[in-house]
Amino acid sequence: xxxxxxxxxxxxxxxxxxxxxxxxxxxxxxxHSETCQRAIERGVVDDASIKLSLLTDADVVxxxxxxxxxxxxxQQLIPHLSPDAIITDVGSVKTAVVEQVAPLWHNFxxxxxxxxxxxxxxxxxxxxxxxxxxxxLTPIETTPAPSxxxxxxxxxxxxxxxxxxxxxxxxxxxxxxxxxPVMVSASLIDACMxxxxxxxxxxxxxxxxxxxxxxxxxxxxxPELGVMMARYNQESLLRSLVSYRHSLxxxxxxxxxxxxxxxEEKLTETQLQRPQFFSAANS
Amino acid sequence: xxxxxxxxxxxxxxxxxxxxxxxxxxxxxxxHSETCQRAIERGVVDDASIKLSLLTDADVVxxxxxxxxxxxxxQQLIPHLSPDAIITDVGSVKTAVVEQVAPLWHNFxxxxxxxxxxxxxxxxxxxxxxxxxxxxLTPIETTPAPSxxxxxxxxxxxxxxxxxxxxxxxxxxxxxxxxxPVMVSASLIDACMxxxxxxxxxxxxxxxxxxxxxxxxxxxxxPELGVMMARYNQESLLRSLVSYRHSLxxxxxxxxxxxxxxxEEKLTETQLQRPQFFSAANS
Numbered sequence: 001x002x003x004x005x006x007x008x009x010x011x012x013x014x015x016x017x018x019x020x021x022x023x024x025x026x027x028x029x030x031x032h033s034e035t036c037q038r039a040i041e042r043g044v045v046d047d048a049s050i051k052l053s054l055l056t057d058a059d060v061v062x063x064x065x066x067x068x069x070x071x072x073x074x075q076q077l078i079p080h081l082s083p084d085a086i087i088t089d090v091g092s093v094k095t096a097v098v099e100q101v102a103p104l105w106h107n108f109x110x111x112x113x114x115x116x117x118x119x120x121x122x123x124x125x126x127x128x129x130x131x132x133x134x135x136x137l138t139p140i141e142t143t144p145a146p147s148x149x150x151x152x153x154x155x156x157x158x159x160x161x162x163x164x165x166x167x168x169x170x171x172x173x174x175x176x177x178x179x180x181p182v183m184v185s186a187s188l189i190d191a192c193m194x195x196x197x198x199x200x201x202x203x204x205x206x207x208x209x210x211x212x213x214x215x216x217x218x219x220x221x222x223p224e225l226g227v228m229m230a231r232y233n234q235e236s237l238l239r240s241l242v243s244y245r246h247s248l249x250x251x252x253x254x255x256x257x258x259x260x261x262x263x264e265e266k267l268t269e270t271q272l273q274r275p276q277f278f279s280a281a282n283s
Numbered sequence: 284x285x286x287x288x289x290x291x292x293x294x295x296x297x298x299x300x301x302x303x304x305x306x307x308x309x310x311x312x313x314x315h316s317e318t319c320q321r322a323i324e325r326g327v328v329d330d331a332s333i334k335l336s337l338l339t340d341a342d343v344v345x346x347x348x349x350x351x352x353x354x355x356x357x358q359q360l361i362p363h364l365s366p367d368a369i370i371t372d373v374g375s376v377k378t379a380v381v382e383q384v385a386p387l388w389h390n391f392x393x394x395x396x397x398x399x400x401x402x403x404x405x406x407x408x409x410x411x412x413x414x415x416x417x418x419x420l421t422p423i424e425t426t427p428a429p430s431x432x433x434x435x436x437x438x439x440x441x442x443x444x445x446x447x448x449x450x451x452x453x454x455x456x457x458x459x460x461x462x463x464p465v466m467v468s469a470s471l472i473d474a475c476m477x478x479x480x481x482x483x484x485x486x487x488x489x490x491x492x493x494x495x496x497x498x499x500x501x502x503x504x505x506p507e508l509g510v511m512m513a514r515y516n517q518e519s520l521l522r523s524l525v526s527y528r529h530s531l532x533x534x535x536x537x538x539x540x541x542x543x544x545x546x547e548e549k550l551t552e553t554q555l556q557r558p559q560f561f562s563a564a565n566s
Contacts, residue, residue: 217497273476
């Protein structure tokens, strides 16, 4: 198959590695000619260009730009595509993207590979990034079934963990397990830094170990990514945040009331429930 | 030196391994005779007994029981000790312990090794558990300086990262970096489980990956330990929780107001501040 990739960063570049290994013809487009050159040198693509016209013969095009650039990119891409071409994307929020792109190109299948590393850019691209990780597809009622089938087949060749759902359900689910943790974790760092007793703050910094390290990790990540999540998934994220504050308030109240028995019941419940979130990864 | 250890669990047992390796004579006391037997078999102690009278000749005794048992244990131990014997403990909260124990035994030096694994009990004991980790000592004005010196020397032979502070400062610091994260993380799991749309909850459970895994880890830990933290460090923990809720509310408000610029500034700040918490571990 002739597969186009627009945006040759971590996700786009890693897609290129895997799809070439599966004997597809992979053509890449980046705004930067140096990125195109590095993509060819690293073997991420068969050919690359700063011009979207490179994708004239593409059967399927993966849009791997940042969220805000997805719809504008599709708009610029359309004049170059054959009418049967399928567009898919890798954006981490789906409702806003699908709402913007589906009216522009009928043959669009929203997608979200739940994979990544701490690095970004073409140099961060690696083979096998998607294997074992979830890949969500969010077709809507008007999405042509044969196009969904073709994207599904490509995606299944990258990872066995393919999930289908409505864009809205995707966004609610990732609000819980991806976007809410960022805000919860950032608030932890922010709160600690509010300690006005210099000696206590320094001691806290000296004593911090694995518990603080893990709980604060995603809150100390890329700020642009955090803002992107909030911006494009505002409604679901706020819904999760309000529910989170309610859970937090309950715990604060139990501690205030010295209701240790109910607190223990609640912590027993969270201990019991947590493994439910990781059973799919191990099955 | 003749060193006693009361409580042969993860911490007490691991102390035994390290102190014997440093050529101390190590005597252990546990309430359970099977634990005493296993401690001898594993080489954790030179001798062990269910009777505190084993520690008659001890120069230093480490109390390694759960927090609630520290003061009662000291009370039972006193009739068996020589007047010069030094008592120290390994409890994870210090103000309550020091307030209870210092009046009972003048020669008491509060301590807290910040080390552990997910396991507990004598079988979990390992050599070198303390190396590279912080060990806090919290002597007060009335603590005899020579006793502090002796405990410090023993502790420095286990880890180079020895810190001194007031019991109250210790408790405020660990509230930030150890106890608050547990409640923040447990609230995250609790909030996710409140999702009433079954399909969304199941999808969230299927899509959860490293971000959720890390942020939820300590909230899915031992419930008794979480209650212990809240119970014995109630004041400092509540102080941290109220400050945390304030930070969270600010982030919620920024997202509500779509103030993306201020949100990005805040997330840039948390990204910048987080490494401050881990510089000591690497120095």
